Amino acid sequence: MKGARHALTDPVDVLVIGTGAGGAPVLAELARAGLKVVALEAGPRFTARDYTPDEITAATFYWREERLSAGETPQAFGGNNSGFGVGGSMLHYGAFMPRIDARDFHLFSETGQGVDWPFGRDTLLPYMERVEEEIGVSGPMPYPWEPTRRFTDAPPPRNAAAEAMLRGCAALGIRASDGPAALITRARNGRGACVNCGACHQGCRNGAKSGVDNSFLRRAEQDGAEIRPGCFAHGIETNAAGRVTGVVYRHEGVDYRQACGTLILAAGAVETARLLLHTGLANRSGQVGRNYMAHVSTQVWGRLPEETRPNKGYPSLAITEEMMRPADADFVGGYLIQSLGMMPLTWATNVARGRGLWGPDLTRALAGYNHAVGLGAHGDCLPHDGNRVTLSDEPGMASVPKPLISFSYGANERAMHAHAERTLRAILAAAGAEDIWAMPRDAHMIGTCRMGNDPESSVVDPFGRSHDIENLWICDHSVFPSATAANPALAIMALSLRMAENLTARRGRP
């Protein structure tokens, strides 16, 4: 392959598929440890300065190959779809960076529902701290729900939505605050300070938003890792002993094979499952593709008399963690609340799908953009039997069948959504909003290759190594045993650092 630095037949120590939240940190750590590492990335390499806030054009970094969405509450992917490019979904993610609540690691022990993680928050905490330090996370100190949490940067200014949420929460006696945002407000390391442009989901042009492209991947390449963009992995080769020996990938229409000593799948919860189902590997448990989850991401919107200009400022600054275990809950687990600014097309799409309007009412609603104010929830989701990723019978890229994603809310998700809708409506009303409407919504692609101690009920061990294949590891959102309420990127990156440590330690040992 043109431009490849490592000969394809010459096995690299470790091959990583995917360069998002899961793939990037482990790549950087292994490169630093002196291993010969290569990452294959299906999407292109972008130049941050060329990003445009135009939402239609910015769709180039969404996963564009068709996914089939089924179930009673099928997920509307579009702009919420995973990413495609060097940096993965973190190119267009929202940079909201809460830590997982300690209770969410043990939901089963607490409630008898869901599953426990094979370890608790203390295990992950040192790795989360390392991630935060390396990428840069802004926030208020002391942070109300964890006074010992340190931030590298002070919070950016509050936009109209953050002001409204804080005002509404104060009126109702709900503690709320500026939240943890993965961006820097002091320029350093060739990255600019946040300029409040509001286009985080269209890509940060000055490097203020903390992604993996401007942190772990940069370091990985400095330490000798090779990243190959435009390379879609579609085959995994094994030897008679069942070990992985290499990967087949397609680049500009031509197939190549890269030999490797160890393989790490970090293609995201949909694509990792798809690749394993397609190759039939690592699935003795029959669990690959199962336990698919998505956050309960209810949104509530209203109209303020003041001008809000929702495109301005870091979009989701305010947070409250007071609903993590609400006293009047008729569900297990909990949810976080964040304030919402939003770019116009994304917002209009929510109006279109969520409000059921048409005719002059629809046009009028859209004309109100500059007064719109929103709040969003992110809540835990239980695994259900029917919720899973399978292969459809339609061929996709490189003839790999397109993935079919079935997702339906269960009773717990419905109850949580109803509670969140009530709470968000009350906060917005207390903030002075009118014409309030709500939309059920879900976000993120979670599960499909659960980690655990039991090879019967999980796909990988608590460090991410396949129970079946000794030199195959998985490091992305697919390994989460439960969804937890927190936005996921921090924990995915932390798991990636932890895996790197374990992988280096176990190398050479069976």
Added chain:
Amino acid sequence: MIPESPSTFRALLESDHVTARTRAVMAARAKPVSGAPRALSAEGLERLRALLDGVLPQGDLFGDARIDLAERIDARLAGPGDGWRFAILPPDAIAYEQALATLDAAGRDSFGAGLPALDAAARDRLIARLAEGTISGLLDGAQMQRWFSDLRADAVQEFMAHPAVQGAFGISAVATGGDREIQGFEEIGADRRERWEAGL
């Protein structure tokens, strides 16, 4: 006639708060698309135009001028796609063609005329039934409802992306910063505008 954006918005597009790339994207979008229909049949495009007049009416937003949302959606259907579809629907372009044919047939059944020939009242009654899920034919009621959700999403995206609409609504989202300097926004919070947002 195609609508123009107000002069204040054109001045913003020309300013150093917008990059050359974004400016070019907006300039291209201000022009009608060529080569329609690309994905739909000529009949399908006609039906879509008639339907969109009822679903997302432009009223007197631009005087007599109109953004032809139908041809923009047709162009989008011929493009790379947006990464997903409802599994109960066929691929996007086919779903559009079949849904529009289903509506057209329902129009003939109930009101004696296909979509493009219906008067506004009959068209709106048809849309109300579409929203309720009581129109079926090539697609069933549930499929038609899902498709209606897709249609509205596509329509509002093409609408809000248009410079004339952003100008009319005073939206500053394109002005995140220029090529030389990425200025962003300084006036953050309710009822605060940058000096250069004053006329929007």
